Structure formats: C-alpha cells, structure tokens
Amino acid sequence: MKTSTIQNCPYIDHKTANFCCIIVAAGQGTRFGSGVSKQFLPFGAGNVLTTTLAGFLSHAQCQEVIVVIRPDDRKFVSKLMAIHFETDLGKIRLVDGGSERAQSVEHGLNAITNETLPFVLIHDAARPGLSNQVIDDLLCALSNHDGAAPALPVVDALKRHVEGAIENVDRTGLYRIQTPQAFRLSQIKGLYGAETSAAVDDFELAQRAGLSLKLTNGAERLAKITYPDDLKRVERLMIEDVQMIYRTGTGYDVHAFEAGSTLQLCGVEIPHSQKLKGHSDADVGWHALTDAILGAIGDGDIGDHFPPSDPQWKDAASSVFLKHAASLVQARRGKIVNLDITLICEAPKIKPHRQAMRQTTADLLQLELDQVSIKATTTEGLGFEGRREGIAAQAAVSIALPDK
Ligand code: MG
Numbered sequence: 001m002k003t004s005t006i007q008n009c010p011y012i013d014h015k016t017a018n019f020c021c022i023i024v025a026a027g028q029g030t031r032f033g034s035g036v037s038k039q040f041l042p043f044g045a046g047n048v049l050t051t052t053l054a055g056f057l058s059h060a061q062c063q064e065v066i067v068v069i070r071p072d073d074r075k076f077v078s079k080l081m082a083i084h085f086e087t088d089l090g091k092i093r094l095v096d097g098g099s100e101r102a103q104s105v106e107h108g109l110n111a112i113t114n115e116t117l118p119f120v121l122i123h124d125a126a127r128p129g130l131s132n133q134v135i136d137d138l139l140c141a142l143s144n145h146d147g148a149a150p151a152l153p154v155v156d157a158l159k160r161h162v163e164g165a166i167e168n169v170d171r172t173g174l175y176r177i178q179t180p181q182a183f184r185l186s187q188i189k190g191l192y193g194a195e196t197s198a199a200v201d202d203f204e205l206a207q208r209a210g211l212s213l214k215l216t217n218g219a220e221r222l223a224k225i226t227y228p229d230d231l232k233r234v235e236r237l238m239i240e241d242v243q244m245i246y247r248t249g250t251g252y253d254v255h256a257f258e259a260g261s262t263l264q265l266c267g268v269e270i271p272h273s274q275k276l277k278g279h280s281d282a283d284v285g286w287h288a289l290t291d292a293i294l295g296a297i298g299d300g301d302i303g304d305h306f307p308p309s310d311p312q313w314k315d316a317a318s319s320v321f322l323k324h325a326a327s328l329v330q331a332r333r334g335k336i337v338n339l340d341i342t343l344i345c346e347a348p349k350i351k352p353h354r355q356a357m358r359q360t361t362a363d364l365l366q367l368e369l370d371q372v373s374i375k376a377t378t379t380e381g382l383g384f385e386g387r388r389e390g391i392a393a394q395a396a397v398s399i400a401l402p403d404k
Contacts, residue, residue, distance in 0.1 A: 009140040011119070017063035019139065020117050021056045021180065022108035025049050025077075025125035026070050026097025037073075038225050039125040043235060045330060048128050048225055049077070050084045051238075054333055055130030056121070057088050058402075061139070066111050067125075068097040068104040086324075087331045105202060106192045112185065118142075120188060122202050123180035129221030129234050130180070131241065137216040138182035146211035147183045149203045150218035151175035177203060178218045187211065243403040246337065248396065251291030251301075255284045256390035263348070265391070266341065266357035266374055267319060267364060272348045276391060279308040283318035285341050285357070285374070288395040290318070292339065293325040296399040297332060319364055326365050334401040336365060340373040344385050344392040350376030 011018060025039045039049040046054075049067070056062045069077050074094060081092050095111040097104035105122055112120065119142055121135065134150050141148035154176060158169035181203045188202060191209050206213060221237035223230060260275025266285035276282035290302045299305075306313045306321055329336060339361075343350050350357075354374055362372045379386045 009136070010143050011139045012061070012136050014060045016061060018061050018117060019119035019121055019182070020064040020066065020112050020114065020185070021062060021121045021123060022105060022112075023049070023052055023056070023065060023067045023123050023125050024097070024101060024104050024108070025052075025073075026068050026104045027101075027126070028070070037070075040073075040076075041225070041231060043128055043225075043231060044238070045333065045335070046084050047080070048231075049125050050080060051128035052123065052125050052130060053081075053085065053092070055128065056123075056135075057085065057091065058333065059132050059135050062091070062135075063114060063117060064091055064093065064112065066093050066095050066108045068095050068108045071096045083327070085331060086327045101201075102192070102205075109185075109189050109192055115185070117185055119182060120185045121180040121182045122188075124224060126225045127179055127222050128225065129219065129223065129238050131219065131221070134217070134219055134222060135180070138180065141214040141216050142182055142184065145214040146187055147181065147203065147206045148214045148216050149181040150178040150222060151215040152178070152218040152220070175215055176218070177201070177215075178222045178224075181206075183211075244400040245403045247296040247399045247401060249292040249294065249296030249399070250397075251288040251293075251295060251395040252392070253284045253287040253291065254384075254390055254392045255282045255287075257388065263391075264318070265343065265348075265350070265353065267360035268353050268356045270348050270353055280306075280313055280316040280321070281318050284391050284393040285343055285395070286318040286322050286361075288393040289339060289341055289361070289397065290321045290325045292395040292397040293322075293329060293336070293399070296397055297328060297334070297401070299328055322364060329399055329401075332401055334399050336367060336371065337398040337400050338371045338373070339365075339367075339395060339397040341375070341393060341395045343374070343376045344379060344394070345376070345390075346378050346381070346386060346388050350374075 028037050040047050044051045053065060056065050077094055085092060095107050098107055138148045154171045154174040158171050160167045160169050191205050221234055223234055225231055255276040255278050257274040258277040262269050263272050263275045264281045264283040276284060287302055294301055302321055305324060357374045358369055358372045362369050384390055385392055
C-alpha cells in the first residue's frame with residue numbers, strides 16, 4: 001500500500017477547489033447511552049461534528065460540505081454551524097438524511113450544487129481526526145484510480161470462533177477501512193439509486209461495480225468514535241499531531257469624555273461624572289482588545305468589520321465586536337493564549353473595578369482568569385489623559401493557530 005508523493009499529483013495544488021464532501025451525521029449512536037448522538041458530544045474546541053467539518057474546511061481544495069442530518073436536529077445543527085463557522089458558512093449545506101446510511105449518502109449526493117466538481121469525499125461524522133494529509137493522499141490516488149479509501153493494516157493476531165474451537169486467521173494482507181472514501185462524483189452518483197442498502201459502505205458499492213480502487217494510508221487518529229473512551233484517545237492523538245504557531249497582535253484606542261453619569265470599560269458599567277463619547281457604547285478597553293485580536297490574525301481592524309458610518313452599530317454593545325473577533329479566531333481553529341489591556345486615565349479609578357473587568361472579559365471569551373490581565377496607569381497629569389479629556393487603552397494578545 002504505497003501512496004504517491006504530492007509532488008507527482010495533478011489534483012493537488014492546495015489552491016484550486018476540486019472536491020466536495022458529504023458528512024453523514026444522521027445516526028443516533030445509541031452505544032453511548034447518554035441520550036446525545038455521538039456526533040454532538042463535546043470534542044476539541046466544539047463537538048465531534050464541528051471538528052470533523054473543520055477538518056474538511058481547513059483543506060484549501062474543499063468547495064462545499066454537505067452535512068446529512070436527522071430532520072429533528074436541523075435547528076440545533078444550524079445554530080452550531082453559525083457559531084463555529086461564521087466565515088465558512090457559505091460552504092456548508094444541511095440536508096435531511098434517510099433511515100439507512102445509503103439513503104443518507106444518496107440524499108447528500110443529490111444535493112451537491114456544483115456537478116462539475118470532479119471528486120466527492122464521503123465521510124462519517126464520528127471520525128473527527130481528519131488531516132489534510134489523508135485528504136491529499138485520497139486526491140492523489142484518484143489520478144489513476146476511480147476510488148480510494150484510507151486503510152490501516154491489521155496488526156493484532158486474528159482468531160475465529162467456530163463451533164467451540166478457536167481457529168487462527170492469517171492477517172497477511174488484511175486492512176481496516178476508514179473514511180473519507182473518495183470517488184469521481186459522476187461515477188458514484190451513477191451507482192446510487194440502484195439497490196444499495198446491502199453495501200457496508202461506498203467503497204464496497206464501488207467494488208461490486210468493478211471500479212478500480214486504491215487503499216491509501218489510514219491513521220489511528222481517524223478512528224471512529226464508538227465508545228466513550230474513544231473521545232479522549234482520538235483527542236489526544238490529534239493534539240499530538242498539530243503543530244501550533246503563535247501570533248501577537250496589539251490594539252490602541254481613545255475615546256473622549258462628554259457629559260454623562262456612567263461609562264463602560266471592559267464590559268463593566270462604572271458610575272462617573274462623565275461618559276465616553278462614541279458611536280457604539282465607546283468601551284475603549286474592549287475596542288483596543290478587538291483590534292489586537294484582529295491584528296493577531298491579520299484581519300484588518302474594528303472599523304473594517306463594523307464601520308462607524310453604518311447606523312446598525314450606533315450604540316452597539318462592544319461585546320458584539322469582541323465576540324466577532326473571537327469567532328474569527330475560532331473559525332481558524334485558533335485559541336487566545338493570553339491578553340493584556342492597559343487603561344490610561346486619571347479618572348475614574350480602575351482598581352475597584354479591575355477584578356470585575358477581568359472576569360467579564362474572561363467569561364465573554366471563555367478564558368481562565370489568569371489568561372486575562374487588565375492594568376491601569378495615569379500619565380502624571382500630562383497630555384489629554386492628564387487633562388482628563390478622555391481615556392486611552394492599549395491591548396496586546398497572543399494567539400495560537402494550527403500550522404498549515
Ligand atoms: Mg473605539
């Protein structure tokens with residue numbers, strides 16, 4: 001079972017979209033007994049399904065992902081997609097599944113909008129450990145085969161129980177087949193619609209039709225989540241595999257005082273003889289932090305995402321801006337490592353509110369308290385802060401992103 005090298009593969013350039021995916025997530029997974037289908041169990045930064053989906057979306061050549069679900073799950077899954085895939089939402093489509101896996105795959109195939117795409121990858125939602133390497137190997141195999149599936153050689157000794165006796169089974173040449181399984185879109189579509197329910201998977205269907213098939217390198221981390229222990233084991237294998245890179249961003253903001261009685265600083269309302277002037281709630285600390293996060297991921301600034309000229313952001317809560325920036329980090333499968341905000345003003349006194357500000361910021365970004373620092377300083381009476389004309393804030397943030 002040899003895999004061709006990427007350099008020799010006409011179908012891999014990590015730029016041009018040439019495949020769509022079908023994720024079968026319509027099962028109820030009763031073996032966990034938790035009442036929650038296993039594709040929705042917490043995993044990584046989200047759950048099993050969002051991790052599986054992120055695996056496909058992180059591949060540059062993936063154009064569309066069709067998630068086949070139970071009709072009852074539609075509302076929940078729609079919400080899940082909106083939370084986890086804000087920037088890639090246009091690539092995701094939800095399709096109602098059937099009572100059997102084969103029906104669900106068929107519904108998925110029929111829902112593919114771009115029929116000119118050459119390839120389709122069909123995958124089980126309960127295998128979250130997908131990597132770009134596995135996808136590359138499959139695409140590569142399609143340059144001279146009709147279909148491909150990742151496979152792992154059987155390493156344990158095999159025995160068969162026959163009428164009370166134990167027989168030895170020769171494991172030479174035996175493989176465990178995983179998903180995703182990759183095909184030419186037109187070919188696999190042609191095979192569905194006929195009698196399909198007896199096939200274990202799409203690979204078997206293709207085998208029966210006499211297509212030329214190839215086994216590519218499978219991976220232990222691609223194991224199917226079947227029992228509760230699998231969750232932790234696969235999670236651990238995935239963490240070991242991912243190389244993280246670290247990015248830093250900085251932000252700076254100023255807002256002037258005007259007549260008022262309270263002001264908003266790092267999510268906390270503080271009574272004061274003046275308020276901060278601004279189009280939104282003028283939370284100068286969270287504005288600087290939002291800019292720092294956007295800076296770390298190289299995605300413009302707060303004004304690009306929320307133009308002050310747009311009336312819909314008038315009096316907006318700055319939590320909206322900050323949550324949006326955090327969702328962009330999450331969409332890149334990144335994590336905020338720590339953040340540090342400095343508020344620069346003579347008044348109000350920050351110290352009495354500092355813990356509340358840290359807690360509010362940590363809660364909003366789902367961080368531990370020790371990842372959030374908020375400090376304050378004066379300018380010894382110098383400059384506009386010293387003249388009590390307004391408040392300045394600066395922020396620095398460190399973000400960990402998976403290395404592509
Ligand atoms: Mg501002």
